[in-house]
Structure formats: C-alpha cells, structure tokens
Amino acid sequence: MSTQSKTSRRPRLPVVTALVTAAVCAVSLGVSAGPAPAHGKEGGRDSAGAALSQKQLQREVDRTLKKAGYIGVSVQVRDGQRRTYAVGGEAELGTGRPVSHAADFRAASVTKTFVSMVVLQLVAEGRLSLDDTVEEWLPGLVAGNGNDGSRITVRHLLQHTSGLYNYDFTEDTGNTAADFERTRFDHYEPEEAVAGAMKHRPDFDPADPNDPDPEWNYSNTGYIVAGMIIEKVTGKSWDTEVRDRIVRPLGLTQTYAPGDDPSLKGPYTHSYQQFAGSTGWTDTSIRNVSWATAAGELITGERDLDRFLTALQRGRLLPPAQMAELRGAVPAGADFQQIFPGLHYGLGVMRQPLSCGGYRWGHGGDLEGQTVRTAVSDDGQRTVVLNASGKKADDESLFRAEKAVQTLLDRAICGDGGR
Numbered sequence: 001m002s003t004q005s006k007t008s009r010r011p012r013l014p015v016v017t018a019l020v021t022a023a024v025c026a027v028s029l030g031v032s033a034g035p036a037p038a039h040g041k042e043g044g045r046d047s048a049g050a051a052l053s054q055k056q057l058q059r060e061v062d063r064t065l066k067k068a069g070y071i072g073v074s075v076q077v078r079d080g081q082r083r084t085y086a087v088g089g090e091a092e093l094g095t096g097r098p099v100s101h102a103a104d105f106r107a108a109s110v111t112k113t114f115v116s117m118v119v120l121q122l123v124a125e126g127r128l129s130l131d132d133t134v135e136e137w138l139p140g141l142v143a144g145n146g147n148d149g150s151r152i153t154v155r156h157l158l159q160h161t162s163g164l165y166n167y168d169f170t171e172d173t174g175n176t177a178a179d180f181e182r183t184r185f186d187h188y189e190p191e192e193a194v195a196g197a198m199k200h201r202p203d204f205d206p207a208d209p210n211d212p213d214p215e216w217n218y219s220n221t222g223y224i225v226a227g228m229i230i231e232k233v234t235g236k237s238w239d240t241e242v243r244d245r246i247v248r249p250l251g252l253t254q255t256y257a258p259g260d261d262p263s264l265k266g267p268y269t270h271s272y273q274q275f276a277g278s279t280g281w282t283d284t285s286i287r288n289v290s291w292a293t294a295a296g297e298l299i300t301g302e303r304d305l306d307r308f309l310t311a312l313q314r315g316r317l318l319p320p321a322q323m324a325e326l327r328g329a330v331p332a333g334a335d336f337q338q339i340f341p342g343l344h345y346g347l348g349v350m351r352q353p354l355s356c357g358g359y360r361w362g363h364g365g366d367l368e369g370q371t372v373r374t375a376v377s378d379d380g381q382r383t384v385v386l387n388a389s390g391k392k393a394d395d396e397s398l399f400r401a402e403k404a405v406q407t408l409l410d411r412a413i414c415g416d417g418g419r
Contacts, residue, residue: 048356049416051079051382054086057412061086064388064408068401070371071281071390072099072269076302077412078310078383089389091269093281104254104266105387106289107298108365108372110305112223114255115294116158116348117312118230118241120322123154128233130155130325130347131209137229141194146201153206154229157222158347159330161207166219167197169291177275177282180368184284187260188291190224197221207330216333216345220295227294238294250311254301262286264299269389271369276393284369296365302385305374312349313361313380327351339402356414366391371401375409384412 052060057077065073065088072089087099107114122128134142134149134157142149147164156162173183197219207214227238234241239257247255254266263286272281289297311317318326329344329351337343342353351359362374362384371388386405392398 048354048358048377048382048414051082051415052077052084052412054084057084058086058088060408060411061088064404065089067404068388069390069392069397070388070401071272073386073388074099074101074103074269074302075387075408075412076101076306076383076385078306079415080381083306093270093272093283099269100267101302102267103387104264104268104299104301105372106264106271106296106365106367106370107255107300107305108292108296108367108370109220110300110363110365110372110374111292111294111296111298113312113348113363114242114246114298114308115223115226115230115238116326117317118238118245119154119158119226120318120326120347121245122230122233123325124319124322128154128229130158134225134229137232138225141191141228142198142225144198147198151206153209154226155209155325155347156206157226157229159207159216159328160218160222160345161214161216161330162219162222163202163204163206163215163217164219164221164225165197165200165203166217167193167200167221169193169196172196175276177273177278180273180275180282180284184287185262186291187288190228190293193224193291193293194221194228211330213331216330218332218336220292223295224293230294239297242298246308246317250304250307252300252304252307254299255304255308256299257297258289258299260288260290262288266301269387271367271389272391273369274392275368281390282369284367289367296367302387305385306383309362309374309376309383309385310380313376313378339399340406354414355410360409360413362409371405373405373409375413377413382413382415384409 061073061075070089071093072091074087077084085101087101089099091097091099123130132154134152142152152162173179203217204215230238230241270283270285273284274281315323326347326349329346332343332345340352344351349361350363351361354360359378360375362376365372369389369391373386375384
C-alpha cells in the first residue's frame, strides 16, 4: 500500500478533536500560534514564576473572551492547594446569566485520556499488552480497503499511529445547522463508526514501534476500537471501567458517560455553534453523544479534570512502567504543529513546550459550540482547565480562538515566568 509523505497530509475535520479543528486553520492560513518551543530542561518549568493572581487571571480570561469571540469562558488554575477561578461572558445567550466555574460540561476528546488510563491499568495487570493486535481481540472488525487489524496494535490506537481513517458521522449526515437539528438525538453503535472508517483506505501503514518520528494522524476511530477492546478484555463497558477504576476512587462527582441521555445532570453552560451557511447561533447543549463513545462521550467539570490530571501526573493512577509508556510521546504531524508548536502525543496525552521552559501535558476536546482545554505541569504542581462556548465554522475564527487559548494556557502554567 502506498503512503503519503509525513509533511504533505492535511488532516480532516472531526467534531470531537481539538487538534484537527485547529490544525486545519493553520493549514488554511499558513501561520503558527501559541508560544514558540522553549529549550528548557526535560519535564521541568525552568523559569516558571508565581501563579497568576485572580486579577491577572481575570485579565487573561477577558482577553481570551474578546479575541476568541466566545460567548462564555470559565477557567480554573490550581497551584498546589490554591485554586483561582475566572469567568467571562454569558452562561446562556441573551440572559446575562454569568458563567459558573462549577458547571457541568462535555469533556469531548479529553475522554481519551481516561480511556488510555484504563487500557494501561489492564496492561499493568497483565490482562492486555500494548503489542496485542486488534485482530486478536476483535477478529474481523478492522478489515477491507487495505485495513488490516492484524497489523494494528493497542499502542497504535492510543498514540494515533494506526493509520485508521478518522471517520466522522457528519460525512454522511451533513454539517449544517439543519443537519444538526435533524440528527441531534440519533443513536449510533461503535461498530457503525468503525464500519464507516472501513469504507476508506488507511491514511498510512501502522507505524514501526521503533520509529521516533512515525506517520501520525488523529483518529477518533482508534479510540472507539480501544473502548471495544476494554469491553472484550473485562466483560464490562469502557465507561463502567472508567467509573470503577478512576471516577469513584478519585471522588469525581461530575464525571460520567450519559449514554443516550441528551441532557446534563447539573447546571451547565450552554454551548453555541454558528454553522457554515448560518448567521445565527444554534444551541448545541442538549444532544445525544453516544456516537462518540470512548473517543469523547464523558461529561465532567473543572474540579474533576483538575483532580484527575493531578493524580495522573503524580503517578497515582499508573505504575512507573506504564507511566513511562504513557509519556513515550512522538511528534504530531507537521500540519498540527503549525497551530500547536512542538506538539508531541503519548498514549492519550499531549505534550507541548512552555515559553518558560519545560513542558505542559494535557488534552483538548471539541464539540460543535464547545472548546475544552487542559494543561498540567510536569510535576503536577499547576493545572489549568478551560471550558468555552461559542464557535464559528470558518477557519479564520477558529484559528484566532485557538491562538488566544494557547496563549492563556501557557501564561497560566508559567505564571509570572511566562512571556
């Protein structure tokens, strides 16, 4: 099977991934955003200063709200035991009701980090290997059009190096406001998403595990398959395993998989999308996200994500061997790095350089109308969780918003040591 060069592939636009949405913007505009890669010590915060004060954080949020064109923004920064919050805009358009930092929101692709933790815990227990193939656990699922599950390992799935096509249901249902309204309550099985991907040839051959710079492209399909493998190994659904292994032990009170329930249990900030061809906003908050499954179904909250990321970064969720595997990050595709400079992807986590030296880890998530971004310092001392509402479909607006968010994340982790 022929493959394209590592520098020429342009990513597609799935609705669950922060990476692809922003990367397309970068490709379209031919510019870069966010802090330039720093030459700091591996894993440190060389020049990180004091955490931002509430007043400083509020200025950053106000700046982000204006530059990104969001309707509402909420940010939490934790430094040690101290938490600082800032909000801006409206929780519900036209009401003047302020955004709440305690609101529920859809985690979107941040779900992937939870799923990766479950897989790596199963590896630590000897019930699964990162070198196991899809075919071993799910015979015949990945086949046809050059797709071969016997060549794709669990590691490939978690690291986005499988080559599996990143199928998005809107390819078949449409992506206008009317299409969204028509399909917002539809249910899809994970097998349907995989079948949609199998209609396409792979983006590239599965990566050599020893290649330090493999071909890479974000694939929600890969994480849907990973969720199916969890169920095959344990006899329980992926979200049950997330609940029993992570949510309950960490006391995460807002985190759950809603299934076919289109609502959110607690108070929430409404999400709004301006679809292509529309001039008004569509409220996208109430919807069925069962189609996302292990790639992006969870609902969560700011404090829950902070607690989860801190526990992960401090080694509370994985033994050292699996933490090393998690952090075995490879460079994301060149197109992605135009908007996320220096981006590397491990097993369900993203790593980016800080302007003050060292790195931040985390994951992003996107649905129509909603942007979620997380960041945690290498030592787990400082975390940032951002939840924003209000998205437009055009590349220029998406790029401008992402640039503002990337700046905020860097500034919040670096504190007074940022530029």
